[in-house]
Each structure stands twice: as structure tokens, then as C-alpha cells.
Amino acid sequence: MKVAIAAETRSGERRVALVPNLVSRLTGAGFEVAVEPGAGAAAHHSDDDYRAAGADVTPDAVSGAAALLGVQPPTEAQVDTLADHAVVISFLPPAQELGLVTTLRDANVSAFSMELVPRTSRAQSMDALSSQALVAGYRCAIVAAERLPRFFPLLMTAAGTVAPAKVLVLGAGVAGLQAIATARRLGAVVRAYDVRAAAAEEVRSVGAEFVELELPPLEGAGGYAREMTEDRAAKQLELLAPHVAEADALITTAAVPGRRAPLLVTREMVAAMRPGSVVVDLAAEQGGNVEGAVPGEEIAVGGVRVWGGANVPSQMPAQASQLYSTNVVNLLLHMASEGKLALDLDDDIVSGCCVTHDGKVHHAPTRELLS
Structure with missing residues (x-):
């Protein structure tokens, strides 16, 4: 055959x-x-x-x-x-x-x-979504480090101390956790948020701080998050805004299979970041977690660079x-x-x-x- x-x-x-x-x-x-x-x-x-x-x-x-x-x-x-x-x-x-x-x-x-392919223990070795998300999460962290015009790690030099970069990751599935782990290995201070209850422990297990927004979790089928109401989405945007503004690099990886990616960051939130900051949106092909992100392109929102992912695993x-x-x-x-x-x-x-x-x-x- x-x-x-x-x-x-x-x-x-x-x-x-x-x-x-x-x-x-x-x-x-x-x-x-x-x-x-x-x-x-x-x-x-x-x-x-x-x-x-x-x-x-x-x-x-x-x-x-x-x-x-x-x-x-x-x-x-x-x-x-x-x-x-x-x-x-x-x-x-x-x-x-x-x-x-x-x-x-x-x-x-x-x-x-x-x-x-079902997200079950029997099918783990066949789970291509997870294997490719692993690659994509790593790549996102590298893209952020490459484009950020400052060091990721803490540096102690004769000319003074350079503080580590602050990285915020939104979405802590396979891709998000790999982005967190990679950014941590590069020396950044990493914080992360996900709507799923189990995500807090997973985020902490790879050395990052979990952002607590005091909102009820949204658990969906197969380990994914489920869609949220308009009221919940608006409240989440409001609570995330100060955390986004504080970040030097923002990486977004949230997705709901078969549906448009949830909007997590508005253009106004991006514009409130410091000049020179970087945004990497892995979900750009699914509609984007970041308003205005364009798949396969890098755009400027004020002084912030917004990179939209397109077939990211294929880049490695x-x-x-x-x-x-x-x-x-x-x-x-x-x-x-x-x-x-x-x-x-x-x-x-x-x-x-x-x-x-x-x-x-x-x-x-x-x-x-x-x-």
C-alpha cells in the first residue's frame, strides 16, 4: 500500500x-x-x-x-x-x-x-494542535525579544543596573505556557492571565506570576476556554488595561476552536503602552486578540510595534x-x-x-x- x-x-x-x-x-x-x-x-x-x-x-x-x-x-x-x-x-x-x-x-x-483529533490521553501522541502550539509559543517569545529595543534579562554592569523587561502573556494554553517559559529563560519578569481556573497553577509552575482579575473562570470543552458574554468581555478589558500598559512586551495566544479569537486588547490599550513596547498576537489569523493586528504584518500603534502571527509554526x-x-x-x-x-x-x-x-x-x- x-x-x-x-x-x-x-x-x-x-x-x-x-x-x-x-x-x-x-x-x-x-x-x-x-x-x-x-x-x-x-x-x-x-x-x-x-x-x-x-x-x-x-x-x-x-x-x-x-x-x-x-x-x-x-x-x-x-x-x-x-x-x-x-x-x-x-x-x-x-x-x-x-x-x-x-x-x-x-x-x-x-x-x-x-x-x-480528540484531546484525550489516548490521543496525546497524535495531538498536532498541541505540538504546533508548542512551536508557536516559543517563536512568539523569540519574536518579542528580537523586536523589543531593550534587554530581556536583569544586567548588573559597571555603568549601572539594567532592570529586566516586563512581559505579559494573555492565554495560558500550550502556546502561552511555552511563551512564558521561553521569556523566563531569556530573563524577563513574566506575568500571565487566562480565564480558565486551572491556568493559575500552570502559570506558576513555569515561574510566572498569575494576574488575578477577580472574575469567575470560563471553562470550556477539551481544556479550552468558552466564549464570554459582552458584559464579561467589557469588564475584562477594563481590568486588563493597567497590566497591559505596564508591560514592555505583550504576547497574546488565546483561541476558541472553530470560532473567532476573543478580543483581549483594544487599540486604546496598545496606545497606552510605553513607546518602544512590542505586541505579538499569535491569534491574528483567527481574528486577533489585539484590535488591529494584521496576520503576517507588523504595524505601528503610536510608538508600539504590533506583530500579527501567520502560520507561525511554519517559521520553524x-x-x-x-x-x-x-x-x-x-x-x-x-x-x-x-x-x-x-x-x-x-x-x-x-x-x-x-x-x-x-x-x-x-x-x-x-x-x-x-x-
């Missing part, structure tokens, strides 16, 4: 769905691995690396493949060349890709979305690809037996991330959108 890895075609995507050192896990399980030329180049993996690992590097990698592994969703042209009843595993946000979902359904392709393609590849391979092997796919939709992991199967839309929310 042939497993194909195509070169990513979407602008700015530098990751690859399978790195060479994981090819042996698939060939050892009885699969043939075919890779398009140049598929791993942006992640610093050459075609020779794949050949040495046991993969076939060929322009026809996708043609007739029984499984296609990708980072971004496949193109319709790729879907057309797959074998009958093929499987596709990639990031696939169904609500934003309804046309492609219809194509996958009509082509009788079983499509699995890495965004939909080597490590992001290694982690993502592990997630994808673990999911594929979870659905396989002796070199063949055995899709068990009674399994909560398989069913949970399945978008289309057997000529139907399996994912209920997407089915409702299409109807």
Missing part, C-alpha cells in the same frame, strides 16, 4: 508531513512511501535524505496512492489522482473548506483532520515538521494493521477526527453546515 507525501503548495507553508527519520516506521509496518521531489526542502530535508531512509522520490508520488499525508489540506487535483477509497490525513478546518469537503466526499475519500519548519510528522505517523499507524488501513469508526480517535468516509460527511457539525 502506497503512502504519499506531496510537496506543500499553499503560500508560506514550509513544513512537511513526513520527515526522513520517520520513514522507517512506515516501511517497517509494511507500507511503501513515495515522496514528491523537493517536498522536504523548506524544512531542510533533501531528496537524498528520503532515498537513504527508504522512500521512493518520484513526481508521481500521489498518483494511485492509498494514503496522502499533508500539512495543509490537499488540492482538488491531488484528490482526483488518489486510489479508490483512499485516505487523506492533514490539517483540514472543515468550516473553512466546505468546497474541498464536498470534493472529498464525492471522490469517496476518507479524510481525517488533525484539528479534530524543521522542528515543527518533526513533531507534526510524529503526530501524523502515530495516527496512521493507529488506523493500520499489517501494512493495510483498517478504519474503525467505533474508535473514538478515528471517529473524532474523521470528516468524510464512504461517500458521506461523517463530521456532524460540517454535515449541518452543508445542509
Whole structure:
């Protein structure tokens, strides 16, 4: 059975769905691995690396493949060349890709979305959202340190003492906690806030101070926060304002899956920060935690630089690809037996991330959108 890895075609995507050192896990399980030329180049993996690992590097990698592994969703042209009843595993946000979902359904392709892998202990090794959030959180802290025109750490010099930078992180999920830990390692004084009750202990566990706003927590499904009312949002903005104004660097990472990112910081709050301060908004592609943030661009609000994240994990393609590849391979092997796919939709992991199967839309929310 042939497993194909195509070169990513979407602008700015530098990751690859399978790195060479994981090819042996698939060939050892009885699969043939075919890779398009140049598929791993942006992640610093050459075609020779794949050949040495046991993969076939060929322009026809996708043609007739029984499984296609990708980072971004496949193109319709790729879907057309797959074998009958093929499987596709990639990031696939169904609500934003309804046309492609219809194509996958009509082509009788079983499509699995890495965004939909359940957040359970059984599926931890397949949780690509967490692995990529880890990369993004680290990158955000580095971006903030790079753009802030002052030192992060405390420095004792003959010319005097330089106080450490003050960093505020809003959102303490996987990305937020990694941003906190990285900023701390760089020597900054870090404070953080999250609407979830469990976040306070997590923030303190990585050495930061938790900002207490005396608001009731908002717990949602799967460890995420749930949406808040307009009154609660307005009160939160008011209480966060002085903490934002005090920060030298602000990093925002809050997201609610499938919905617009919550607005945590207004343009007026940014303008109240000291000149030279930096804002890094990881959620810019989901609408932004910071008013006015633009994905993939850096803008100025008064004397403050506001950096909007766009496909941030792809900015560190080597490590992001290694982690993502592990997630994808673990999911594929979870659905396989002796070199063949055995899709068990009674399994909560398989069913949970399945978008289309057997000529139907399996994912209920997407089915409702299409109807």
C-alpha cells in the first residue's frame, strides 16, 4: 500500500508531513512511501535524505496512492489522482473548506483532520494542535525579544543596573505556557492571565506570576476556554488595561476552536503602552486578540510595534515538521494493521477526527453546515 507525501503548495507553508527519520516506521509496518521531489526542502530535508531512509522520490508520488499525508489540506487535483477509497490525513478546518469537503466526499475519500483529533490521553501522541502550539509559543517569545529595543534579562554592569523587561502573556494554553517559559529563560519578569481556573497553577509552575482579575473562570470543552458574554468581555478589558500598559512586551495566544479569537486588547490599550513596547498576537489569523493586528504584518500603534502571527509554526519548519510528522505517523499507524488501513469508526480517535468516509460527511457539525 502506497503512502504519499506531496510537496506543500499553499503560500508560506514550509513544513512537511513526513520527515526522513520517520520513514522507517512506515516501511517497517509494511507500507511503501513515495515522496514528491523537493517536498522536504523548506524544512531542510533533501531528496537524498528520503532515498537513504527508504522512500521512493518520484513526481508521481500521489498518483494511485492509498494514503496522502499533508500539512495543509490537499488540492482538488491531488484528490482526483488518489486510489479508490483512499485516505487523506492533514490539517483540514472543515468550516473553512466546505468546497474541498464536498470534493472529498464525492471522490469517496476518507479524510481525517488533525484539528479534530480528540484531546484525550489516548490521543496525546497524535495531538498536532498541541505540538504546533508548542512551536508557536516559543517563536512568539523569540519574536518579542528580537523586536523589543531593550534587554530581556536583569544586567548588573559597571555603568549601572539594567532592570529586566516586563512581559505579559494573555492565554495560558500550550502556546502561552511555552511563551512564558521561553521569556523566563531569556530573563524577563513574566506575568500571565487566562480565564480558565486551572491556568493559575500552570502559570506558576513555569515561574510566572498569575494576574488575578477577580472574575469567575470560563471553562470550556477539551481544556479550552468558552466564549464570554459582552458584559464579561467589557469588564475584562477594563481590568486588563493597567497590566497591559505596564508591560514592555505583550504576547497574546488565546483561541476558541472553530470560532473567532476573543478580543483581549483594544487599540486604546496598545496606545497606552510605553513607546518602544512590542505586541505579538499569535491569534491574528483567527481574528486577533489585539484590535488591529494584521496576520503576517507588523504595524505601528503610536510608538508600539504590533506583530500579527501567520502560520507561525511554519517559521520553524524543521522542528515543527518533526513533531507534526510524529503526530501524523502515530495516527496512521493507529488506523493500520499489517501494512493495510483498517478504519474503525467505533474508535473514538478515528471517529473524532474523521470528516468524510464512504461517500458521506461523517463530521456532524460540517454535515449541518452543508445542509
